[in-house]
Amino acid sequence: MILFGASGHCKSVIDIAESIGVSIEIIYDDNPKVEAVCHIPVQEYSTIVLGLKGTWLISIGNNKNRKEVSERLNKNFGMLIHKTASISSWSSLGDGTVIMAKVVVNTCATIGKHCIINSGAVVEHDCIIENYAHISPNVSLAGGVTVGEGSHIGIGASVLPEIKIGKWAIIGAGAVIINDVPDGAVVVGNPGKIINKND
Template sequence: MDNKVTLYGASGHGKVIIDILESMGVGIATVLDDNPNLKALLTYPISKPTEVDRVEDRNVIISIGNNKVRKALSQKMNCHFAQAIHPTATLSKHTRLGEGTVVMAGVIINPDTTIGAHCIINTGAIVEHDCMIGDFVHLSPNVSLAGNVQVMEGAHVGIGASVIQGVKIGKWATVGAGSVIIKDVPDYAVVVGNPGKIIKYNTTNE
């Protein structure tokens, strides 16, 4: 298997992943995207998925920010999913990290935390001890999670949000930017404000 990484998705998120991989000294094999108007991502040419060999023999990162799209694509692919961890991120040796997950610059993850598969732990996020982050979660830049927080599958925690210790964020929930979460958030709920309040529910069609 080629040690280089194939990115699936030519997005701004993909640009950040390229930068991380370059910082790690990992090569980029190709960038795949089915948008015919896209020709290159940074310095890397873009190929259509149909124009290259099957991904089964590749190291792949799904470089798409949408949690539902990452889940759908990952279930269709039979390949090895790589990780990308920026050299400036600080991860406890007692952290467990799932396949396909990316950890960006300045992140801090403390001991006995479990991060699921295909997660985005974005720039400057802080994840304290004993947290459990499910698959396909996105923690936006500068999110702060206190100890023993659970963030369930597919949830999106917006930029600068803070979550106190012991709180559970339900699956496919959305926490708005800058929100302060002091109690559990139900599955699919959209919560905003300080303290966070439910304003609606996301669709349950995953």
């Protein structure tokens, strides 16, 4: 597998790959600041490698940057699932998605492309996680929750059943979401309240 992005998130991705015996060949980055990550060489991405075949994964934590890179690269994207994760056979996962340690994805959940489901998160039955979303560590999404494209659910947040979170929203750490959240909203607190709106 080939990674794009030599950030801190890259280290977590490498750990997942090692947990299931997947070899990372090389890491590319637009502006590499290190020569290696976890002893895997990092090289600057250029037109020389445009035609490079293989399975790729974008190891960038920022949702907007991950979307931009995925559209620019136009590669064959794989996915990585940590060996300790519990994924229902009735769920579905999109290309480019990363599932970290001790995640639970329950029956009939749908997770889109290039998502991050971070350590210890619970995605309950019938949830829909749209492309480029990031579900942070120890988040709990109750049954039937929808998370829109590019939204970031902060560490330890809880979302009640059937709640709809719009696109590119930000849910603060530890927030408890009891009402639907519109596109671009920034929500914090218990109960969650909108404090800002992103463009």
